[in-house]
Amino acid sequence: MRRIFDYLPHPQRQVVVGGRVRVPFGRRMMVGVVVGESDHSDWPVEQLKAVDEVLDQQPIWPQSLLDLLKWAGRYYQHPIGEVLTHALPKKMRQGEQPNSADIEVWQLTDAGVAQDAQSTKRAPKQWQLLELLKAGAQERATLSAQGVTGATIQAVAKKQWIESAPLSALNESLSQPSNQPPATREQSIAITALCSRLQGFSVSLLEGITGSGKTRVYLDVMSQVIEQGKQVLVLVPEIGLTPQTLSRFRHHLGVRIGLVHSGLNDSERLAAWQAARTGELPVLLGTRSAIFTPMANLGLIVVDEEHDGSYKQQDGFRYQARDLAVMRARNEQVLLLLGSATPSFESLANVEAGRYQHLTLSERAAGGQLPKIAAIDMRQQVMTGPLSAPIVKAMEQHLQANNQVLVFLNRRGFAPVLLCHECGWFAECHRCNRPFTWHKGFRRLVCHHCQVERPVPHQCDSCGSTQLVPVGQGTEQLEEALQEQFPDYPVVRIDRDSTRRKDAFENLVADIQRGHYRILVGTQMLAKGHDFVDVTLVVIADVDGALFSSDFRAGERMCQLLTQVSGRAGRAGQQAQVLLQTHYPDHPWVQQLQTEGYQQVASALLAERKQAQLPPYAAIAIIRAEANDETKVAEFLAAAELVLNTAAQRHEVIVMPPGPCAMVRKAGRYRWQLVLIAPQKAPIQKLLTESLGEIESSKLAQVVRWHVDVDPHDTV
Numbered sequence: 022m023r024r025i026f027d028y029l030p031h032p033q034r035q036v037v038v039g040g041r042v043r044v045p046f047g048r049r050m051m052v053g054v055v056v057g058e059s060d061h062s063d064w065p066v067e068q069l070k071a072v073d074e075v076l077d078q079q080p081i082w083p084q085s086l087l088d089l090l091k092w093a094g095r096y097y098q099h100p101i102g103e104v105l106t107h108a109l110p111k112k113m114r115q116g117e118q119p120n121s122a123d124i125e126v127w128q129l130t131d132a133g134v135a136q137d138a139q140s141t142k143r144a145p146k147q148w149q150l151l152e153l154l155k156a157g158a159q160e161r162a163t164l165s166a167q168g169v170t171g172a173t174i175q176a177v178a179k180k181q182w183i184e185s186a187p188l189s190a191l192n193e194s195l196s197q198p199s200n201q202p203p204a205t206r207e208q209s210i211a212i213t214a215l216c217s218r219l220q221g222f223s224v225s226l227l228e229g230i231t232g233s234g235k236t237r238v239y240l241d242v243m244s245q246v247i248e249q250g251k252q253v254l255v256l257v258p259e260i261g262l263t264p265q266t267l268s269r270f271r272h273h274l275g276v277r278i279g280l281v282h283s284g285l286n287d288s289e290r291l292a293a294w295q296a297a298r299t300g301e302l303p304v305l306l307g308t309r310s311a312i313f314t315p316m317a318n319l320g321l322i323v324v325d326e327e328h329d330g331s332y333k334q335q336d337g338f339r340y341q342a343r344d345l346a347v348m349r350a351r352n353e354q355v356l357l358l359l360g361s362a363t364p365s366f367e368s369l370a371n372v373e374a375g376r377y378q379h380l381t382l383s384e385r386a387a388g389g390q391l392p393k394i395a396a397i398d399m400r401q402q403v404m405t406g407p408l409s410a411p412i413v414k415a416m417e418q419h420l421q422a423n424n425q426v427l428v429f430l431n432r433r434g435f436a437p438v439l440l441c442h443e444c445g446w447f448a449e450c451h452r453c454n455r456p457f458t459w460h461k462g463f464r465r466l467v468c469h470h471c472q473v474e475r476p477v478p479h480q481c482d483s484c485g486s487t488q489l490v491p492v493g494q495g496t497e498q499l500e501e502a503l504q505e506q507f508p509d510y511p512v513v514r515i516d517r518d519s520t521r522r523k524d525a526f527e528n529l530v531a532d533i534q535r536g537h538y539r540i541l542v543g544t545q546m547l548a549k550g551h552d553f554v555d556v557t558l559v560v561i562a563d564v565d566g567a568l569f570s571s572d573f574r575a576g577e578r579m580c581q582l583l584t585q586v587s588g589r590a591g592r593a594g595q596q597a598q599v600l601l602q603t604h605y606p607d608h609p610w611v612q613q614l615q616t617e618g619y620q621q622v623a624s625a626l627l628a629e630r631k632q633a634q635l636p637p638y639a640a641i642a643i644i645r646a647e648a649n650d651e652t653k654v655a656e657f658l659a660a661a662e663l664v665l666n667t668a669a670q671r672h673e674v675i676v677m678p679p680g681p682c683a684m685v686r687k688a689g690r691y692r693w694q695l696v697l698i699a700p701q702k703a704p705i706q707k708l709l710t711e712s713l714g715e716i717e718s719s720k721l722a723q724v725v726r727w728h729v730d731v732d733p734h735d736t737v
C-alpha cells in the first residue's frame with residue numbers, strides 16, 4: 022500500500038524513529054518500522070491503536086540511510102513499507118534481535134591437518150574443504166561462496182577433521198597482506214588520484230580496458246580506507262562473486278570480508294548485516310541488495326562492472342543499485358568509485374557533464390595488446406558444423422599450442438525451435454505464443470519466457486509425422502558438436518542450465534582455472550569479469566539476432582557484451598584473437614567494433630541518443646499492465662493516460678499513448694505499456710507522485726496487474 026499508518030506511542034517505552042515496533046494490524050500483530058513522529062493524525066484519536074512492543078532502543082539505520090530509503094521509495098514510486106522490508110534481513114523483519122555470535126567458523130583439527138589428497142581420494146569435495154582451511158579458519162559464508170556445501174562440511178566434521186571455532190580464530194587466520202607486483206604507471210596515477218578524494222562526496226569513473234587491472238586499483242584504495250579505520254562497501258554483479266574474487270580480496274587486504282550472496286542462510290545474512298552495521302566488519306562484498314546494508318563508519322563505495330544489468334532489480338521494488346550508490350555516497354559524504362571496461366552511457370554522460378571524475382587505464386596490466394575483433398562473413402562459408410572453417414582452423418592452432426578457447430553463444434538449450442519437417446508445425450508455448458526451446462539433456466521443451474515445460478513430443482501435433490527436426494542452435498548443441506569435432510580436448514559448458522546445482526558455477530569456474538578444460542562454451546555467464554589466463558582465442562558464434570532488437574539500448578548492450586567477451590582473451594599478455602561469425606559484416610556496430618574500441622563506438626551511439634533525445638539525455642518512466650483480458654489492460658492504461666494528461670505537471674512531460682509491449686503475451690497474460698518522457702527526471706517524478714493515487718484508486722487497478730518502472734532498462 023502506498024501509505025503509512027498512524028499509531029499512538031507505547032504507554033511506557035520510548036519509541037525511536039528508524040526502529041522496529043510490534044503493532045496490532047487488523048486481527049494480527051505485525052512488525053513495523055517507525056518512519057516519523059507527528060503531533061496530529063488525520064484519523065480520530067479514539068480509532069488509533071497503540072504500539073504494543075518496542076523492539077529497538079536505537080534506530081536500525083543511521084539517519085542518512087533511512088533518508089536514502091525514503092528517497093528511493095519516492096523516486097521509484099514504490100510503497101515505503103516494501104522498500105524498508107526489502108532493505109532488512111528476513112530475521113529482522115520477523116522481529117528478531119541482531120546477533121553477530123551466529124557466525125559459524127570452521128578450522129582444521131590435528132587429525133584434519135594430517136590428511137592428504139590420498140585419504141580423500143574418493144571425495145574431492147572434502148579434500149577441497151581441507152585445502153581451503155589449511156590457511157586458517159574460515160566462516161561458513163566464505164566457504165559456501167567458494168563452492169563448499171553444508172553437506173560436505175557436515176561429512177568432514179563427522180570424521181572429526183574439522184571443528185567449529187570461535188570468532189577470534191578468524192582474525193588469527195588472516196594472513197599478512199601478500200606481496201603484489203608493483204602497480205603499473207597508469208594504475209599508480211589512478212590510485213593517487215582516488216586517494217586524494219577520500220574526504221567528502223565525489224564520484225569517479227574508472228574506465229579501464231579489459232585486463233587493465235581495475236581490481237588492483239580498487240584494492241589499493243580500499244587498503245588506505247581500511248587503514249584509516251573506515252569501512253568499504255563493494256558491489257559486484259550477480260555472477261561476479263566468484264571464489265577468485267574473494268580470494269583476491271582476502272589475500273590483498275588481509276582483513277575479514279563479509280559477504281552478501283544468494284547462498285547465505287537467514288542467520289548468516291543477519292550476522293553479516295549486523296557486523297557491517299556495528300562497524301566491526303571492514304569490508305562488505307555483495308550483490309545489488311547489499312547497497313542497503315547499514316555501515317557505522319563508511320569510507321568508500323565501489324561498484325565493479327558498473328554497467329552490468331544485474332544492478333537493476335526487475336520486479337517488485339525496481340531500483341538501480343548503482344544509482345542508489347550515488348545518492349548514498351552523497352548522503353554519507355564518501356567517495357564512490359565506479360569501474361568498468363564498458364561504462365554505461367549514463368555514467369559517460371555524467372563524465373561529459375563534468376559531474377564525475379574520469380580516470381582511464383588504457384593498457385593491459387600484464388602486457389600484450391587488447392585483441393581486435395575480426396568478423397567472419399558467414400554468407401561465404403560452407404557450413405559443415407556450427408562453426409565455419411576458418412574458425413575451426415584457428416581453434417586447432419590455439420588448442421595445439423596448449424591454450425584455452427572460449428566459444429560464446431547467448432542462447433541456452435539444444436535448439437530454439439523444434440519443427441515438423443513435413444508440415445512446418447512447430448512446438449509453441451500457448452501462454453506466450455513463442456516457440457519452445459528444446460533441452461535435449463533434460464528431455465524437455467522449455468519456454469524461455471514463462472519457464473513452463475512439457476515433454477518432448479514424438480509426433481507433430483498437427484500432422485502426426487515423426488520427423489521433428491531442431492532448427493537453430495543453442496549452447497547444448499554447440500557443446501555436443503565441438504566435443505565431436507575436437508575429441509582430444511575436454512569441453513565444458515557454462516550456462517544457467519549447467520550450473521543449476523547450488524555450487525556448480527563456482528566449481529566449474531575453479532576447474533577452468535585449473536586447466537581441466539580446453540574448450541569453454543557458454544553464455545554471458547562465462548563472458549563477464551572472469552580472469553581465465555589461458556584463453557587466447559575467443560569465438561563469438563552468433564550475434565545476428567541482437568542486431569534486430571527494437572530497444573534503444575540494444576546497441577549499447579551489444580557493444581558492451583562483445584567488448585567484455587573479447588576481453589577474456591590474452592589476459593596474461595599472450596597474442597590473442599577474437600573471431601565473430603555474422604551474416605551482417607557490414608552492420609555499423611560490427612564494423613565499428615572491428616576498427617575502433619568501445620570508447621569510440623560509445624561516443625558515436627551517445628551522439629545519436631542526444632539527437633533523438635533519449636536517455637541519458639532524457640528521462641523515461643513506464644507504467645506496465647497485464648491481465649488475461651486484453652481489453653481490461655487497454656482500458657486501465659487509457660484511464661491512466663487521462664489522469665496523467667489532466668495533471669498539473671503535464672506540460673513538461675510527454676505522455677505517449679498506451680500500446681502493446683513487443684512481447685504482447687507472456688505466461689497467458691496480455692501486456693501493454695504507457696511511456697512517459699521528459700527532458701529531466703524531476704517533472705516525471707512530480708507527475709507520477711501527483712497522479713498515482715488516483716490511478717491506483719480506479720476499479721481496474723484492482724483487476725489488472727500493474728507497476729511503475731522509473732528509469733527502466735527494458736523499454737519495449
Ligand SMILES: Nc1ncnc2c1ncn2[C@@H]1O[C@H](COP(=O)(O)OP(=O)(O)OP(=O)(O)O)[C@@H](O)[C@H]1O
Binds near residue numbers: 203208230237386549
Ligand atoms: N600491476 C600489475 N602487474 C602485473 N599484473 C597485474 C597488475 N595488475 C593486475 N595484474 C593482472 O592483470 C590481470 C587482469 O587484472 P584484472 O582482472 O583486475 O583486470 P580488470 O581490469 O578487472 O579486467 P576486466 O574488466 O576484464 O574484468 C590479472 O591477472 C591481474 O593479476
Ligand SMILES: [Zn+2]
Binds near residue numbers: 451
Ligand atoms: Zn511461455
